[in-house]
Amino acid sequence: MKSLKIREGVDQPPSINPDVFASGVKKRKKYSVNEYVKGIRDGNRAILSQAITLVESSLPDHKSAARSIIEKCLPESSTSVRIGITGVPGAGKSTFIETFGLYAVSRGRKVAVLAIDPSSQQSKGSILGDKTRMEKLGNSPDAFIRPSPSAGTLGGVARKTRETIILCEAAGFDTIIVETVGVGQSETAVRSMVDFFLLLMLTGTGDEIQGIKRGIMEMADAIAINKADGQNRLAAETSRIMFQNALSLFPAGRSGWKPLALTCSALDGTGIKEIWDMIAGYVKFTEGTGYFEEMRKQQSVVRMHDVITDSLGSLFYSDERVKALIPVLEKELGKGSVTSYRAAEILLDKYFKK
Amino acid sequence: MKSLKIREGVDQPPSINPDVFASGVKKRKKYSVNEYVKGIRDGNRAILSQAITLVESSLPDHKSAARSIIEKCLPESSTSVRIGITGVPGAGKSTFIETFGLYAVSRGRKVAVLAIDPSSQQSKGSILGDKTRMEKLGNSPDAFIRPSPSAGTLGGVARKTRETIILCEAAGFDTIIVETVGVGQSETAVRSMVDFFLLLMLTGTGDEIQGIKRGIMEMADAIAINKADGQNRLAAETSRIMFQNALSLFPAGRSGWKPLALTCSALDGTGIKEIWDMIAGYVKFTEGTGYFEEMRKQQSVVRMHDVITDSLGSLFYSDERVKALIPVLEKELGKGSVTSYRAAEILLDKYFKK
Numbered sequence: 001m002k003s004l005k006i007r008e009g010v011d012q013p014p015s016i017n018p019d020v021f022a023s024g025v026k027k028r029k030k031y032s033v034n035e036y037v038k039g040i041r042d043g044n045r046a047i048l049s050q051a052i053t054l055v056e057s058s059l060p061d062h063k064s065a066a067r068s069i070i071e072k073c074l075p076e077s078s079t080s081v082r083i084g085i086t087g088v089p090g091a092g093k094s095t096f097i098e099t100f101g102l103y104a105v106s107r108g109r110k111v112a113v114l115a116i117d118p119s120s121q122q123s124k125g126s127i128l129g130d131k132t133r134m135e136k137l138g139n140s141p142d143a144f145i146r147p148s149p150s151a152g153t154l155g156g157v158a159r160k161t162r163e164t165i166i167l168c169e170a171a172g173f174d175t176i177i178v179e180t181v182g183v184g185q186s187e188t189a190v191r192s193m194v195d196f197f198l199l200l201m202l203t204g205t206g207d208e209i210q211g212i213k214r215g216i217m218e219m220a221d222a223i224a225i226n227k228a229d230g231q232n233r234l235a236a237e238t239s240r241i242m243f244q245n246a247l248s249l250f251p252a253g254r255s256g257w258k259p260l261a262l263t264c265s266a267l268d269g270t271g272i273k274e275i276w277d278m279i280a281g282y283v284k285f286t287e288g289t290g291y292f293e294e295m296r297k298q299q300s301v302v303r304m305h306d307v308i309t310d311s312l313g314s315l316f317y318s319d320e321r322v323k324a325l326i327p328v329l330e331k332e333l334g335k336g337s338v339t340s341y342r343a344a345e346i347l348l349d350k351y352f353k354k
Numbered sequence: 355m356k357s358l359k360i361r362e363g364v365d366q367p368p369s370i371n372p373d374v375f376a377s378g379v380k381k382r383k384k385y386s387v388n389e390y391v392k393g394i395r396d397g398n399r400a401i402l403s404q405a406i407t408l409v410e411s412s413l414p415d416h417k418s419a420a421r422s423i424i425e426k427c428l429p430e431s432s433t434s435v436r437i438g439i440t441g442v443p444g445a446g447k448s449t450f451i452e453t454f455g456l457y458a459v460s461r462g463r464k465v466a467v468l469a470i471d472p473s474s475q476q477s478k479g480s481i482l483g484d485k486t487r488m489e490k491l492g493n494s495p496d497a498f499i500r501p502s503p504s505a506g507t508l509g510g511v512a513r514k515t516r517e518t519i520i521l522c523e524a525a526g527f528d529t530i531i532v533e534t535v536g537v538g539q540s541e542t543a544v545r546s547m548v549d550f551f552l553l554l555m556l557t558g559t560g561d562e563i564q565g566i567k568r569g570i571m572e573m574a575d576a577i578a579i580n581k582a583d584g585q586n587r588l589a590a591e592t593s594r595i596m597f598q599n600a601l602s603l604f605p606a607g608r609s610g611w612k613p614l615a616l617t618c619s620a621l622d623g624t625g626i627k628e629i630w631d632m633i634a635g636y637v638k639f640t641e642g643t644g645y646f647e648e649m650r651k652q653q654s655v656v657r658m659h660d661v662i663t664d665s666l667g668s669l670f671y672s673d674e675r676v677k678a679l680i681p682v683l684e685k686e687l688g689k690g691s692v693t694s695y696r697a698a699e700i701l702l703d704k705y706f707k708k
Binding site: 067070071074088089297300301303304305306307308309311312313315316329330333334339340341342343344347348352 | 442654659683688693694697702706
């Protein structure tokens, strides 16, 4: 699979790790790769957080340290389950993840919540990735919440999230929840990094099916109709049946799993256990057929292509001749004395003429 | 001049129904690059459609032909306006574009509608990109509707749309509407290819602001609250004021333009003229400050980087040694005898060792 990367504008990646300065005050302690790996394996959250910051950095030094750390953290075999959760705006994703995560913790699981939200380019900040959204879960010693990487393209954010999953698993988190905000392209990226993909919906009729894209529904292993509480309960059940019917119209996926529609209420906890049990059932089923293992292998193939795409770009844009030529060509483009195609050709020729 | 002047006595292109060719029954005639360029410049829709199909193709031959065509179609100076339109699911994007597009046509403009919807990966089909959505506009001899490229990553779809814009402009379309489906990452891609970015919203209170991401609102040059008709009118006006206030909280963009909130009804046509006039005002304003020209130049820089990223990937993956090694490494990955990082390294080493 090729990358999901897109270069947005001419913004070069920030040359300074913003996190170091975001807090503004204290310098962080520097660790060696082995100290990082040991700290992570010991479940030290401060070190885990710092390692993730390295993963999110675009400084070449940080990148290479991050790679060494991740490589040493790669699981021989993982007992984790990776769950992707998406849903229409307003479906109550945060509340659901909080309730669901706390339930998982009550079952003895250790839960890491990661978010993918590459949309806030201008403010370079993750708005919805705020920890305060899931206060109770965030305060649990068995949970770890990490907002979306604060800048970058979708391809970049996806790569960083994939790598963060590995670090969290090495730190002992066995239930990884990847939240994706909005109903767009991010879902395809998330689908490629999780075992189970849950779509959160609201009560409603045909209109809602149009709101959610068919492509997203096709990817779902289950649909949960949230807010099935109080007076909304009957309507939720009606929606459930409608979605179950809609799901049955799709051709069966490669997993052999038949996607289910359920109702739940993140507010009063109804249906949360059932969703957990369903996911456990899915894992058992796909482990039995070998599909689970196959998916995990595929995820490592995707990761390989991620690294390749990322490297091809970094190598190109860090080439001295390319770096010298880009401003010249951008100026020519501005004057209209060269087309973008010709300019690209000139740069590529220069680069490959070693 | 680049102002949105009304075109008098528009030259009508031969209106051939593109569906005749899309049906796939008969073999397409093959054209040379020059025949394509001439056909496009003559406003021949059938040839335009076929050229876009070339742009969307991933066959190496098609790619290189497409590049030559686009390069010859690149404008010396364009009198077009490129408008991006997005909105929450259910905001009535199709109806709005139909009404708005027909209004533009009534002002003598020639309208091309392109869609970006990379979400349906599994079915490889564009669900919402159906022409039947905008039947009246689609039947107008002065409009051209092209659904989203049917497969590919967001980066790929964005690149193809950028190139399709150039072809449409060369064919005489002076009002390009790029629709983006859903509220996700696609918007950033669209923002980088249009002059004006319109966000379509529905009447509502605070909840809706949370549904739409701040990142999207930051990108908007205007917010139109649609469905401001009948009993909904007062509520729409309330929403408008709320959104106008929200917009005023963002730092001013580089354009110096102050984003506006308006109400409209795509159903009864209220407010459509005002939106058109606002966009014309924006173009005049940004032409005056030089920002319009600057944005267009930046778009060609983005296009250059698009081509580079695309080329780096194609060159790598079409390398014979890489092609031979990939299945071997994927197998090793499956067995767990190599990590994805090491596998990427091996491939990159092989590739760069000429």
